[in-house]
Amino acid sequence: MQSSARNSRQKKWGRPFVLGVLLLFGFSAAVYRPRTSVFADSDTAMKETARRLAERVAAIPGLHGPLRLEWHPEEKWPEDEGARWLEMLRGEFDRRALPISGEAGAAALAVYAEETPTQVVLTARTQIGDRDEVRIVAVPRAVMPPVEASVAPVRLERQLLYEITDRILDAASLSNGAESGLGVLLYRNFELIALRLDSKGEVTQTVPLNVAGLKPARNPHGEMAPHGNQVAVELWGRTCDFSWDSPAEVKCRAEKSSSLERSAWRMGTALTSPCDESNWTVSEGGNDPTAREVLRLVPDGAIKGSSATVMSEFPGPVVNINAEQRGGSALLVVRNLRTGNYEVYRIKLVCGS
Amino acid sequence: MRFTESSWFAAASSTLLALVCGTMLAASPRYGGTLHVKLRAISVSLDPREWKPGSFAAAENEKLAGLVYDRLVTLDDYGKFQPVLATEWTRDGSARNWQFKLRPGVHFSDRTTLTPGEVVAALQATLGRSFEIAAAENAINIHASRPAPDLLEQLASGRNFVFRVQPDGTLLGTGPFFVTESTAAAPVEGNPAALKPARIKFQANENCWAGRPFVDFVEVTLGEPALRLLFDLQVGKADIAEIAPDLVRKGRQEGLRIWSSAPQTLVALRFDDALSAPASDDLREALWLALDRDTMANVLLQREAQPATALLPQWLTGYALLFESPMDLQRARGLRAGFSAGVAGAEQPLRLRVDAPGDLFKLMGERVAVNARQANLLVQVATSSSANAPASAVGLRLFAWHYDSLSPRAELEMFLKQVTEGGELPPNTTDPEQLFTQEHRLLEERRILPLVFLPDYVGVRATVRNWNASAWGDWRLADVWLEPEAAGAAKVPGNTQKDSSTARNPGARP
DSSP states (O other), X not given: OHHHHHHHHHHHHTOHHHHHHHXXXXXXXXXXXOOSSOOSSTTHHHHHHHHHHHHHHHTSTXXXXXXXXXXXXXXXXXXXXXXXXXXXXXXXXXHTTOOBOOOTTSEEEEEEEEEOSSEEEEEEEEEETTEEEEEEEEEEGGGSOOXXXXXXXXXXXEEEEEEESSEEEEEEEEEXXXXXXXXXXXXXXXXXXXXXXXXXXXXXXXXXXXXXXXXXXXXXXXXXXXXXXXXXXXXXXXXXXXESSSXXXXXXXXXXXXXXXXXXXXXXXXXXOTTTOOEEEEOOOOSOTTSOEEEEEEETTXXXXXXXXXXXXXXXXXXXXXXXXXXXXXXXXXXXXXXXXXXXXXXXXXXXX | OOOOHHHHHHHHHHHHHHHHHHHHHHHSOOBOOEEEEEOSOSOOOOOGGGOOTTOXXXXXXXXXXXXXXXXXXEEOTTSOEEESSEEEEEEOTTSOEEXXXXXXXXXXXXXXXXXXXHHHHHHHHHHOTTEEEEEETTEEEEEESSOOTTHHHHHTSXXXXXXXXXXXXXXXXXXXXXXXXXXXXXXXXXXXXXXXXXXXXXXXXXXXXXXXXXXXXXXXXOOOOHHHHHHHHHHTSOSEEEOOGGGHHHHHHTTOOEEEEEEEEEEEEEEOGGGGSGGGHHHHHHXXXXXXXXHIIIIITTTSSEEOOSSSOXXXXXXXXXXXXXXXXXXXXXXXXXXXXXXXXXXXXXXXXEOSOSHHHHHHHHHHHHHHHHTTOOEEEOOGGGTTSOGGGOOEEEEEEEOOOSOHHHHHHHHHHHHSSSOOOOOSOOOHHHHHHHHHHHXXXXXXXXXXXXEEEEEEOTTEEOOOOOTTSOOOGGGOEEOOXXXXXXXXXXXXXHHHTXXXXXXXXX
């Protein structure tokens, strides 16, 4: 009997028409598609989570008077991330007439922030008489804003230009008369895509590079070289050309000498110092894809490890480097190990400091 | 021969070039070689339908199954679900109806194409009857009998792999490797008392949709004793080997590179049903108060474990820190003083059976008995001769539970189904506050007394590169590559030198 009931359900569920109707009208709540940009409003998710916790705490029966907030941020977080959360929480508690006080005699309200594999969990605990009251809210980690990496003062100046959740293989400067922009080569969902960004970092063009015969790779490596509106893209075993003006026409040819064999970024990239026109070459890198990377530039003629080396630590491994025109600056692709995002930096040497 | 300035310059330049190239080579991933993996398990099953949730065996099976099968989605280290066999997914507002669009052009290792029907068949077998799964055009639809906002967590963990059952009953996958050889354990020739360990050899899937893995083969040896594994790592007979928690310190002292996961195993006590009755409330409470979890974690397990006061670990729920250590010997003794005659643990010893395998867990059982004695409670660890005593004679069991799921709700549900045999299931929600309330209530019953959380420990040789296992124990071996042995490295008989030296540069495919 049970079995026949199950068969009947399966048969009903199997009807494509029923499913089609269900899907057409029912699926609206959440959609995953590979993302093309990140974090439109960086603080919204954080504020909303703090608001929900404050609301839940304010509703605890018998909770009155000033509260002594004991803040226990996630251990892995950098100080500024914990501070941002604390500021949000204080604001939301204040808004709900839960004044936070530093007085030792005030009732303690302990708030813990913990990261699980998928969520940030905020837990508030306080005691009303001999009763423990616990309130918990959670937010998916995937919607949380990235942390602004604090940049130590260095002689190598850097500027974060763009970040995205997809794997960036390379980035190159684009200039079209007075306008400047950025070309970004992505490996998204096992497909190659070239993005054109304007000077504000907005995507103005997306070109799927459907490269026939290109096998997926565990360590995809690509380099893009723009010449005006034409772009040459070197991949593992293939070289392709396309134009931003006619992106549907992507021409590819097989290459015997695959860039996959190099599989490391452009090691010989050099920057020119604005102070004395000397050239500084990237000396090493790419040794550990699981660690933060210290980029080292050595002036021509100096030996490795000399005190003249300029160093700058990035929040993850350097994936690629691409010198810009005139050699005064370069674009650096880095995987941020904290957020998992890929980031494009412009680096240049500055005099003094 | 006179060394001219120009020839000196040329020599210096070539040396510099060689140094730079050396650096570049070190930075480049390498294809080829055999990765030697050694495990303590005597046997493994690559059929996810057979795995028993919560068991050590299921955890080891899952690690190896990840070589052969893919999932619909995976979870990265940043809390984001990443597409694998599914390229897109949607769900409705009730979280009961989900649709997964399937990646086109995915092939099994025998080069046949993966179809939506095969995905349905595999997931229907692993997800169970509370999900109805149907094939659609290049997609599958999953209808849950109750809201399943944690479906992605479930699909990204546990046994929810995609596979095809062959007519002969074997399973095929779309993953980075396939099984090429499998030999069962057999008596050693000339010494029948000794066993030659079982071996499984996995070969790289050249046509894997996500790209060929770096190593050519993964050779897994099973059933190696714990101490032997440590030795094999030292002498280069293993590239990756499990390390028993009680040997981690020794391994570290000997300079081995040891990786640990987030706590993956709960070691706990469970009272039998007869002792779960209200009449035994004081006994359960007294033992709860007498347990010295800190000493177990810090002394017995040499700081390689964490005291456990919750059923689910902190890394999974985020709220386990709210369950504080309750040790209070004074109160335990006070409760014991009020016991009436005939209560187990007073005049008659409470029998403790160790259900988890290995000497370590026996030692923990003995430690429980010592703690109980400090509160004047009598606990006797069942010896091997008394292990077959009738079930009624056993009042307490020490067991280990290995976490399988990335969903706290699903994990708690599986735990309760298996451990309490039909106890109250968690609320149908992923709301952490409700899960906390449920777990709190369960712990208040004192039928299950958590002792310690244990991480998984793995020894990894320095020549294994890009070892980037997830905190929850996914080894990600397809992304690992082997660096050649350093010149002049000690050669050991039977070492893996021969295989490692076959490593090639990328692109040089066989």
